[in-house]
Amino acid sequence: MSDSRIRVLVADxxxxxxxxxxxxxxxxxxxxxxxxxxxxxxxxxxxxxxxxDVVCMxxxxxxxxxxxxxxxxxxxxxxxxxxxxxxxxxxxxxLDALTAGASGFLxxxxxxxxxxxxxxxxxVGQSLLYPTALRDxxxxxxxxxxxxxxxxxxxQEVLGLVAQGMTNAEIATALVLGVETVRTHVASVLAKxxxxxxxxxxxxxxxxxxxxx
Amino acid sequence: MQATTRHxxxxxxxxxxxxxxxxxIGLALVLLVVGLLDTxxxxxxxxxxxxVAVAAAVGLGLVPGARELEVTAARALLDVHADLVVPARxxxxxxxxxxxxxxxxxxxxxxxxxxxxxxxxAAALIGIEAVTGRMLGSQLPLPxxxxxxxxxxxxxxxxGLIGLVATWPLGVxxxxxxxxxxxxxPHDRMETALARARREAEHTRLARELHDGIGHALTVVSVQxxxxxxxxxxxxxxxAEALAAIEDTARSALAELDQLLAILRxxxxxxxxxxxxxxxxxxxxxxxxxxxxxxxxxxxxxxxPALLGRTVQRIVTEALTNAHRHGAPGPVSxxxxxxxDGVLIEVANPVRPGARAGRxxxxxxxxxxxxxxxxxxxxxxxxxxxxxxxxxxxTLPCDPEREGL
Numbered sequence: 001m002s003d004s005r006i007r008v009l010v011a012d013x014x015x016x017x018x019x020x021x022x023x024x025x026x027x028x029x030x031x032x033x034x035x036x037x038x039x040x041x042x043x044x045x046x047x048x049x050x051x052x053d054v055v056c057m058x059x060x061x062x063x064x065x066x067x068x069x070x071x072x073x074x075x076x077x078x079x080x081x082x083x084x085x086x087x088x089x090x091x092x093x094x095l096d097a098l099t100a101g102a103s104g105f106l107x108x109x110x111x112x113x114x115x116x117x118x119x120x121x122x123x124v125g126q127s128l129l130y131p132t133a134l135r136d137x138x139x140x141x142x143x144x145x146x147x148x149x150x151x152x153x154x155x156q157e158v159l160g161l162v163a164q165g166m167t168n169a170e171i172a173t174a175l176v177l178g179v180e181t182v183r184t185h186v187a188s189v190l191a192k193x194x195x196x197x198x199x200x201x202x203x204x205x206x207x208x209x210x211x212x213x
Numbered sequence: 214m215q216a217t218t219r220h221x222x223x224x225x226x227x228x229x230x231x232x233x234x235x236x237x238i239g240l241a242l243v244l245l246v247v248g249l250l251d252t253x254x255x256x257x258x259x260x261x262x263x264x265v266a267v268a269a270a271v272g273l274g275l276v277p278g279a280r281e282l283e284v285t286a287a288r289a290l291l292d293v294h295a296d297l298v299v300p301a302r303x304x305x306x307x308x309x310x311x312x313x314x315x316x317x318x319x320x321x322x323x324x325x326x327x328x329x330x331x332x333x334x335a336a337a338l339i340g341i342e343a344v345t346g347r348m349l350g351s352q353l354p355l356p357x358x359x360x361x362x363x364x365x366x367x368x369x370x371x372x373g374l375i376g377l378v379a380t381w382p383l384g385v386x387x388x389x390x391x392x393x394x395x396x397x398x399p400h401d402r403m404e405t406a407l408a409r410a411r412r413e414a415e416h417t418r419l420a421r422e423l424h425d426g427i428g429h430a431l432t433v434v435s436v437q438x439x440x441x442x443x444x445x446x447x448x449x450x451x452x453a454e455a456l457a458a459i460e461d462t463a464r465s466a467l468a469e470l471d472q473l474l475a476i477l478r479x480x481x482x483x484x485x486x487x488x489x490x491x492x493x494x495x496x497x498x499x500x501x502x503x504x505x506x507x508x509x510x511x512x513x514x515x516x517x518p519a520l521l522g523r524t525v526q527r528i529v530t531e532a533l534t535n536a537h538r539h540g541a542p543g544p545v546s547x548x549x550x551x552x553x554d555g556v557l558i559e560v561a562n563p564v565r566p567g568a569r570a571g572r573x574x575x576x577x578x579x580x581x582x583x584x585x586x587x588x589x590x591x592x593x594x595x596x597x598x599x600x601x602x603x604x605x606x607x608t609l610p611c612d613p614e615r616e617g618l
Contacts, residue, residue, distance in 0.1 A: 014429070014432075014433060016433045016436070016437060016458050016462065017432065017433060017436050019437075019440070019458075020433075020436035020437045020439065020440035020455065021436060021440070022440075023440035023441075023443060023444050023448075023451055023455065024436075024439060024440045024443050024444075027443050027444050027447060027448075087428060087429070087432045088428075108432045108435060108436055109431075109432065109435045110439075111439055112439040112440065112442065112443040115439070
């Protein structure tokens with residue numbers, strides 16, 4: 001039982017935000033907060049020592065900020081998934097963190113259910129967190145990537161459906177394909193975009209103009 | 214300036230009214246000058262009358278209130294929509310311009326009056342004489358032949374027309390000139406730009422206060438409330454703690470909001486002084502209670518501009534928190550003092566043994582935040598190791614440019 005629990009690290013410079021998140025996440029039988037970090041450097045340290053599945057990462061922290069910590073954490077062997085936790089949606093750093101490979105973002109004002117669900121979604125990695133909000137976020141910044149990798153029309157189609165938040169099974173139904181085939185396409189898209197996961201693939205896809213905004 | 218035909222009568226009526234205003238005052242001045250001088254000397258040359266009358270008009274332009282009257286008249290009667298200025302404290306440039314404008318106004322008015330009440334009747338009289346061939350009192354000899362009569366008639370019609378319609382071009386010209394003469398001087402423009410920049414900087418500071426203060430507090434409240442509700446049955450003690458945290462956070466946020474609103478309520482925020490001493494003493498006391506070995510020297514005037522006061526408070530709080538969090542155990546010193554130019558803040562704490570001076574913990578967001586705040590006020594921030602102590606030095610100017618606004 002305890003092996004199947006999702007291990008979470010909470011990084012935020014405000015102790016009261018940390019304690020709140022811990023209460024909420026620890027109350028779930030399938031989640032377990034294994035550590036708290038008050039700044040980015042500590043978050044990297046604890047991630048290395050505790051090997052959590054998900055790091056809830058505040059963006060603005062003293063010293064090493066959440067953005068840099070996300071990059072550092074994702075460079076570790078067998079990196080955790082990073083869920084960026086932010087006060088303001090239109091914080092420019094959120095998009096940077098997602099581009100850097102964070103798997104999703106969550107607003108601190110979200111309800112407890114939403115927080116729990118976000119951690120689970122990010123941990124499993126089968127679908128996208130808040131597809132609409134993600135698109136709006138990318139929209140705030142002009143297209144930046146040149147020399148987009150060539151995707152086949154089918155791969156582009158699959159990426160478009162991933163961007164809508166569909167799971168592999170849903171995409172299979174929509175395109176009348178086998179789930180295995182969809183999985184292959186998704187894996188190929190991730191490889192071509194050099195994306196860590198679906199979120200990063202979608203962010204890069206938007207920015208490269210492979211997915212319509 | 215662009216009058217459609219539909220509005221032409223009104224347009225002309227207003228220009229004409231403006232000119233007649235000038236003509237009436239101008240005529241009164243001339244009569245006064247002639248009357249006064251004539252009693253002293255008889256047979257005055259016209260040049261002297263003109264010079265003295267112009268001087269009198271300039272004098273009139275220097276009378277307090279002349280500017281306001283002229284600006285009002287230009288707006289109402291010349292339809293000047295450009296930015297016209299009535300300076301609270303007129304400078305020499307303003308006075309010169311006002312006097313010039315009064316002279317222009319009176320001269321234009323008298324010119325139009327002359328056209329209408331001298332040129333037009335004279336042209337009519339001479340014209341009728343030329344047509345009828347009868348002397349009516351113009352004292353001009355009658356035209357010698359039909360050709361001369363025709364020429365004279367044409368000249369009279371032209372002269373009469375000029376006298377009749379002079380109000381139009383002169384009105385348009387006056388309206389065009391008003392913006393230049395009564396508008397803002399380069400100095401005015403600079404002051405306006407400075408005032409705007411100051412206002413924007415103030416908004417930035419307030420936005421920052423809201424973001425860091427109220428925004429942060431509401432985030433804590435929202436997270437703690439979500440947590441408390443989540444565990445209220447399973448873990449009522451934790452829920453009670455969450456409620457206590459919410460209560461504390463909300464209460465201090467309200468106090469902060471109170472201060473911010475007080476600043477906003479006062480239109481000129483910088484003119485509402487706050488007594489910073491007691492506030493800082495509270496901050497110092499709180500840090501001492503939390504276990505900081507803190508020596509404080511506070512030397513501040515009774516009143517500081519409100520936003521400046523808040524910034525000082527924030528910087529001191531931030532610096533002491535940093536010293537507490539990242540410094541080595543040992544005495545921390547705080548020195549806040551005020552000289553004529555601004556406020557100086559100095560915080561020094563021991564560096565943790567083994568930790569390299571200048572490591573990121575101390576130079577992190579706390580210091581970056583301090584730098585940003587100080588930059589908003591045009592101050593300076595210096596931080597670094599001084600022997601075995603970490604020293605933060607901040608200067609905040611008391612906005613020396615406020616003079617003259």
